[in-house]
Amino acid sequence: MALKKVSKKKVAQPRKTAGTxxxxxxxxxxxxxxxxxxxxxxxxxxxxxxxxxxxxxxxxxxxxxxxxxxxxxxxxxxxxxxxxxxxxxxxxxxxxxxxxxxxxxxxxxxxxxxxxxxxxxxxxxxxxxxxxxxxxxxxxxxxxYGAAVAGGVPVIPGMLQGLCGDQITRLSGIVNGTCNFILSRMESGAAYATVLADAQHAGYAEADPSADVDGYDARAKLCILSRIALHAELDPDTVPTQSISTVEAIDFAYAKELSCTIRQVSQAELDGRTVHARVGPMLVPLSSPIAWSHGTQNMVVATGRFGGDTVFSGHGAGGDPTAVAVVSDLLAVAQRCATVQLPVRKRKVTSDFLAPHYLRFVVDDKPGIVSAISGALAKVGANIDSILQRPGHPKHRLPFVVTTEPCLTSTIEQALRSIARMDCILEPPLCLQMLTVDDKADDVEAVKEE
Amino acid sequence: MALKKVSKKKVAQPRKTAGTxxxxxxxxxxxxxxxxxxxxxxxxxxxxxxxxxxxxxxxxxxxxxxxxxxxxxxxxxxxxxxxxxxxxxxxxxxxxxxxxxxxxxxxxxxxxxxxxxxxxxxxxxxxxxxxxxxxxxxxxxxxxYGAAVAGGVPVIPGMLQGLCGDQITRLSGIVNGTCNFILSRMESGAAYATVLADAQHAGYAEADPSADVDGYDARAKLCILSRIALHAELDPDTVPTQSISTVEAIDFAYAKELSCTIRQVSQAELDGRTVHARVGPMLVPLSSPIAWSHGTQNMVVATGRFGGDTVFSGHGAGGDPTAVAVVSDLLAVAQRCATVQLPVRKRKVTSDFLAPHYLRFVVDDKPGIVSAISGALAKVGANIDSILQRPGHPKHRLPFVVTTEPCLTSTIEQALRSIARMDCILEPPLCLQMLTVDDKADDVEAVKEE
Known part of the structure; x- marks a missing residue:
């Protein structure tokens, strides 16, 4: 016996059960x-x-x-x-x-x-x-609430309706246009404070920019996306955030040497009964779709067990784009269009990611510093992948960078606590996660099926 | 009085009206x-x-x-x-x-x-x-039929559900992975015939590659997208196609000089009661999202009157990604999830696009050729934007390129018919449309609303 489906013709007309x-x-x-x-x-x-x-x-x-x-x-x-x-x-x-x-x-x-x-x-x-x-x-x-994340970009309906057959295991996204605007400008050489002041003066960053730059806005959106795509209900307050305000122009120069740029990335990854989640500035390989996003654009990449990476991108905010999402939702409700519902479970958040990390130190240079820092990293088992020192900086205030092979965030943080206590360290080290690209879907098979 | 909506709890469970x-x-x-x-x-x-x-x-x-x-x-x-x-x-x-x-x-x-x-x-x-x-x-x-276009990329559900509130006026897409694979490889210097032979030998292009390279596969997908996004029902047989087989390595070299690459683009644009539609190789600015697409990836850009450009990208084909789309559709039907329905109208297709065009001639070089060709273009009112001639080619078989300012495809074709009859022209001129980028959504306002 067949499914009794409400006739399309009827579905197409918004209906009232009563009223004048x-x-x-x-x-x-x-x-x-x-x-x-x-x-x-x-x-x-x-x-x-x-x-x-x-x-x-x-x-x-x-x-x-x-x-x-x-x-x-x-x-x-x-x-x-x-x-x-x-x-x-x-x-x-x-x-x-x-x-x-x-x-x-x-x-x-x-x-x-x-x-x-x-x-x-x-x-x-x-x-x-x-x-x-x-x-x-x-x-x-x-x-x-399709308009609650990424404004006019149909991430929520697209995932609810088009990716529900997959098992999404990872979300990476740029969901705060203000941060993306600031970091895109810094990529061209401007200093954080200057760009922020410009943005505030023009009226498109708040006088208190904390919700944006410190990641609370993006965190709320990440939790909504986790519910939709990972079927994981997270307590937003447990998702760690890192401010973009400690990123400096020099970090973009080092990032470029590593074929990367820097973006505020919201990331969540399913791992059994826990979810690795984090919002903060990260190094993004220029080959990653995440790096395509400029200005106030939003972008979400959903990685599925079967479908690989799917990218949604567009105008994440603004009156008209957000109104598109609102009106699309309105039509769906008026026409009684439900979306696929799958069970959602409460999940614990861990801030630990197994990832390469970018560490930038500002030191009063003297012999033995590299040895001391690398020793502290070795002590926790973190392998160094590269050491970068650009010329042209004064020896008494020298920024230099260490990148590590993949290791846990908590491991790196342990090493950084001991490094931060060293006399030669002039300011708190900056630690940024480095996003890795590993879309596993197979291109050869993909062509075969075309 | 409120809308009577079936309870979410009930919607969440696939239901049978009868059966064992x-x-x-x-x-x-x-x-x-x-x-x-x-x-x-x-x-x-x-x-x-x-x-x-x-x-x-x-x-x-x-x-x-x-x-x-x-x-x-x-x-x-x-x-x-x-x-x-x-x-x-x-x-x-x-x-x-x-x-x-x-x-x-x-x-x-x-x-x-x-x-x-x-x-x-x-x-x-x-x-x-x-x-x-x-x-x-x-x-x-x-x-x-969410799997009929772009495999695992939720273009159809994303547009049906998430962009229905907008008025989509233009679609540009890369919806044939085989062509994108071939053109991506040619971008790195390989010749068309070699890449196609390789692809056929490896079993991921058909012995008769016509459906892919001549654009018939992409054309069917474009017509489906037009119905979904432009609410325009097109007769697929009336949509003009151009084969990618006449694109040569030299065209990628010239494209690069113009800060472009070449992709098989499927394009449809609403213009009152007609739809400009076309499938074929086009010059794509490197700054356009369309140029991001490599290998067998699919990508669709929908341009809305209110929401600007929205990009969907991912694995457009292959067993697993396509299965994701199929299973997502299956869940939607099982849970009786309808999508928003808006009236669709039959629309006539015109192959004319007002766009800049790239013209590549292969000539037996002698004095007066540029003058003759530019004269033929002037006669139909087409303005030349640039003339490019790369060194290192024999004078008796010289490829050179003319780009025009925006003009109608039909105008250019008229000029090409007279140029093709000139003695010095050794092979039929190649005429490619040049894609332009004009996302109108306003970045400043976008940030304000964040």
């Missing part, structure tokens, strides 16, 4: 850059059966009369009262406010009152996604 | 490289509620006892009779035979008898996809 009109009613929480872009896309695309009916924002009247509101239909009710939205007959709530509080409470109420939720809120989904998904399931509504 | 067991029963048509990989992935992943029950193949007994069948459960019924499959209580038929006949008739029967179909058959879907989708809808079953 035949349209799906939509409320927008937040009318900032993304919110106004969502209104603009909806107005331009004119999807039949979807009606924007409410917009919630502080200073609703000021927003309503702003140029950004030009594409909002006159029929829309602008409100500063969340209760008005929650009490309404809206079918789908689009949340673009961000943060945990008070949004979490609002969305719980929306879900329990039978409204589906589309959100781009990465912190909320990273910390409370599993709980909110359970509430949604209990109330026969949907919670979707 | 609670599992979804699956038949495999074709047990070649991809078919055996599908069996291997199913065996390794052990998805609950999905049971492989039938395998159809000629010489079923030989297949059954082959090493490739090791991962096939003993309970599977091997058969050489398609009728046995069609009469059975199988819920989902996975078709991996390829070609239009007799497969089209079999799948029609499967759909009309209430079986959903998962297929990787690009020719069938390009030529008969719309018709088969209507039959599927009439019988409340699903027809999915």
């Amino acid at each position: 009109s035949s349209s799906i009613k939509v409320a927008l929480l937040g009318f900032g850059t993304v919110g106004s872009a969502v209104a603009r896309v909806l107005s331009a695309r004119k999807f039949s059966g979807i009606e924007l009916t409410h917009i919630f924002n502080r200073n609703a009247e000021r927003k309503r009369t702003s140029p950004a509101a030009r594409s909002v239909p006159d029929s829309v009710l602008w409100t500063e009262s969340i209760e008005e939205i929650l009490r309404s007959d809206v079918d789908i709530v689009i949340e673009l406010m961000g943060g945990l509080n008070p949004v979490e409470g609002w969305l719980r109420k929306a879900l329990t009152s039978g409204k589906s939720v589309v959100t781009a809120n990465k912190q909320l989904i990273a910390y409370r996604g599993a709980k909110l998904a359970r509430i949604a399931a209990q109330h026969n509504v949907q919670l979707v | 067991s609670s599992s979804i029963k699956v038949a495999l048509l074709g047990f070649g490289t991809v078919g055996s990989a599908v069996a291997r992935v199913l065996s390794a992943r052990k998805f609950s509620g999905i049971e492989l029950t039938h395998i159809f193949n000629r010489n079923a007994e030989r297949k059954r006892t082959s090493p490739a069948a090791r991962s096939v459960p003993d309970s599977v019924l091997w058969t050489e009779s398609i009728e046995e499959i069609l009469r059975s209580d199988v819920d989902i038929v996975i078709e991996l035979m390829g070609g239009l006949n007799p497969v089209e008739g079999w799948l029609r029967k499967a759909l009309t008898s209430g079986k959903s179909v998962v297929t990787a058959n690009k020719q069938l879907i390009a030529y008969r996809g719309a018709k088969l989708a209507r039959i599927a809808a009439q019988h409340n079953v699903q027809l999915v």
Whole structure:
């Protein structure tokens, strides 16, 4: 006997089970850059059966009369009262406010009152996604968040729908455009502080840039991706982060000698019941897709047991690209398109990666330093792969670099603690993981099958 | 009143409406490289509620006892009779035979008898996809074909689900791994005939390589992508193709001088009620994502009105990657996951692209040739952008290159017809379109929103 599938024709039309009109009613929480872009896309695309009916924002009247509101239909009710939205007959709530509080409470109420939720809120989904998904399931509504990671790049739907047949074992991604912008600029020779100041002055990095440069934004996204692709639920607070703020121009020069560049990489790798996870600046081989990413582009590489490396790349942020992800989610909910669901399990995080490491020391040069440092590394069993010392630096403040063969992060950190105590060491050593490329899918067989 | 959505918990379990067991029963048509990989992935992943029950193949007994069948459960019924499959209580038929006949008739029967179909058959879907989708809808079953384009790269689900909110206006892709392999090798200096012979000797290009090198394989895939992304139904036979077989090593040398490489590109661009479409070797700027693709990798770039360029890349072919796409589709059908449906319209194809063109002439050099050729181009209104002549070639057989500013393909072809008649022209001129990069999404705004 065959599967009874709802007819495509019926699926193609958004449906209402009850209500005064035949349209799906939509409320927008937040009318900032993304919110106004969502209104603009909806107005331009004119999807039949979807009606924007409410917009919630502080200073609703000021927003309503702003140029950004030009594409909002006159029929829309602008409100500063969340209760008005929650009490309404809206079918789908689009949340673009961000943060945990008070949004979490609002969305719980929306879900329990039978409204589906589309959100781009990465912190909320990273910390409370599993709980909110359970509430949604209990109330026969949907919670979707394709816009929470990589903006307009369809990483979440692509992995949920297109890679669910594989067993994804590793994720590597560039999911924070601000860091990628800063590091791309530094690659061309600029200093960190200068680029950051420029970015802040132009208004596209926050006055307090910590969420971006220290990795907390990327960490939330990595945890969401781990749930989707590795079927692993991680506690975001247990994923170690490393700031990009200690990377200097000299590190890009050394990276280039190693045929690498430096990017803020978010990485998670399944290893039995644990997940190796980390966010921070890493050396990336120029031959890796991760190194292709410039400016504010986002990129995620999923490595599957069967399918090898799959790359998703594009505009990870910005009003219009993020609105594409939001509106795509909205259409999916309106047309009742579920994605494949596979069991997700809570997993412990380990910060240890077996990888080559890049160590940059700044020393007051005197005889015996290389011997002392290499001795400390030998003591923990870390093999040196290369020693690099570029000319042109003063002997009393000499940056030089050691790269190691693959060894555990914890092993390297142990050696660095003893090295940091040496008199000749002028500042805390910089330790960056070096990303390795090992896509195993076989090219010869790949051609055969074409 | 809220949308009534089937509970997630229920959606998560494949369901049967009737039958002797609670599992979804699956038949495999074709047990070649991809078919055996599908069996291997199913065996390794052990998805609950999905049971492989039938395998159809000629010489079923030989297949059954082959090493490739090791991962096939003993309970599977091997058969050489398609009728046995069609009469059975199988819920989902996975078709991996390829070609239009007799497969089209079999799948029609499967759909009309209430079986959903998962297929990787690009020719069938390009030529008969719309018709088969209507039959599927009439019988409340699903027809999915995520594996028909770019193998394991989730281009189809990613665009269907993640970019449906955008308005995709342009597709550029590398969707034939064999051509990409040949052109990548030629980039390193090898001659076309040598690389093709090597590939044939190694068994990964066909004895008759026409479907790949002449672009018919890529054309079918481009038509499928046009339906998915541009919502435009094209007649594959109206999409012009150009063979890669006339590209020579010298063209890569000239391309390099122009900061380009050469790839077989499949391109479709929406222009009101027509679609500019073409498959053939093109000059690709090294700065374009299309140029990143090496070896047998596939890559598709979708350009959206709102989201800018989105890139999908990975292993476009091969048993295991293609099996990932097939099994992902299988899970989607088993869990009744529909994708967003938007209206698709029949569109006329035009082969005209407004683009810069690369023209390579082989001439018996004498005074006045450049003047004659540039005169012929001027006559049709095509402006010359550059003239390149590399040293080291005999004057009596001199290759030289002219690039034009953007002009219509038809204009260039008109000029080439008159140039080809000149006495000094020793072989038909090679005319390649030059791909331009114009991703309009704004980086500054992108960072702001991060």
